[in-house]
Amino acid sequence: MKVPMTEYLSLDLDAEQWECRVCQHSVGSAHKSYKEGLLVYNRNPQEIHPPVIDPDRYRYTFSPDPEWVRILEYYCPSCATMVETEYATPGHPPLYDMEVDLPALKRQWAERAARGELPESASGPAVELRDEHRH
Numbered sequence: 001m002k003v004p005m006t007e008y009l010s011l012d013l014d015a016e017q018w019e020c021r022v023c024q025h026s027v028g029s030a031h032k033s034y035k036e037g038l039l040v041y042n043r044n045p046q047e048i049h050p051p052v053i054d055p056d057r058y059r060y061t062f063s064p065d066p067e068w069v070r071i072l073e074y075y076c077p078s079c080a081t082m083v084e085t086e087y088a089t090p091g092h093p094p095l096y097d098m099e100v101d102l103p104a105l106k107r108q109w110a111e112r113a114a115r116g117e118l119p120e121s122a123s124g125p126a127v128e129l130r131d132e133h134r135h
Contacts, residue, residue: 001109005098008076008083009034013106025078033096035074038083040094043071045087066090 002019003011010021011030018027018034028037044066051061072094074084086095 001113003105003109005100006083008081011100011105013102013109016102020076020079020081020083022081023076023079025076027076030100030102033094034098035084035094037077038074039077039080041073041075043073045069045071 001013003013004021005011005018008021009027010019011017012019012026015026016030018030018037019025020027026037027034045064046066048071049063051063053061055061055063067090070088070090072086072088073082074086075082086097088094
């Protein structure tokens, strides 16, 4: 059974694997962080938030300092869908933002299935990939 966890991430409870909801690519073990199985792009925050005032004249430009913050973008390695973005401190590991109690989640969804209460969103979004996006 596949359980939607975020807009682009689901959990395959039978295989105990994280999965991309767009292409159904297995991202990694549900016992670990899903981010370990994704591609990471370490962005310069000034690309996302450019200086508002002239950086040659002013030290503080309303743009994040790359020595103090980084923007991590996480992508599915199969279909390149951006799954997550986080602002992090340079030198620190990525956030471990979802730890799942698999036995409890399996019980909960088995009970819902037995009562016929599974939501339609449990099957994932209807997304069609064009041929140029397939690998």
